[in-house]
Amino acid sequence: MSPNLPRLTRQQAITALADGVQADVRDSAEVLALLERQFEAALRHRSSELAGLAELLTPLLDAMEARRQQRVSLVRALLGPEATMAQFIGTLPGPARDALASAWGDLERTVRACKEASTRNGTLLAEQYTVMQRVLHGEEGIYAPR
Template sequence: MNAPSRLTRQQAQSLLADGVQADVRDSAEVLALLERQFEAALRHRSGELTQLAGLLSPLLDAMEARRQQRVSLVRALLGPDGTMAQYIAAQPAPAQADLKAAWSDLERTVQACKEATARNGGLLAEQYGVMQRVLHGEDGIYAPR
């Protein structure tokens, strides 16, 4: 990844647009994997859960790297307080509409991923709690009254 200061304005803008598109694609894949993770957790398929974690990790790492690059590029183009919303608003009409639509799609998919992650985490925590009670009993369940 090139440092933002070594890129032309056009190269930086192209990287931004391409990165958003890549995140739209990868976030949709993450969401699909999270749905598979939920099904695997419901059916107690630990091997599949491990496999899914292995598939999720590189996607999430790539998205985080692109997010960091995006922040750097926007700041290089707009100054240290620049935001993606400001960058989108500053684009000419055809590019602005495309980027705005992609960014909105990304935001919706990321929100769905957050909700799916919370749901999956809740299910796994509940299953863990059940297993702990099965193995160790509940506190006070056998205490004299």
């Protein structure tokens, strides 16, 4: 195992990987729901709600990142420095492989949806900011003679 990880047996590492993926499936679904709420709050210009949602998102995203780092370390400790999660899943026996592959697929789909929602939200907020800047400061040259 890696020097940064506690000494785990192979079975403990496998269990930690499976549990981490399940936790990420759960948390990513919550992140997606919060991103939908964020979009609605942005549409309605509810800045205090946006701030509250950011406070809810941050610990979820931090926990998911920590689990991702652990997952990379564990997979590499088990299979080598270039190993991937797909390769790890392929080493598992039938039922465990199928269960983890299914959870991993769910996680990948939800993370893609989160990325799309995050991009959409960021685009909306950037557009709103641009509009507010125009309202507050006008556009340069808008009243310049032609």
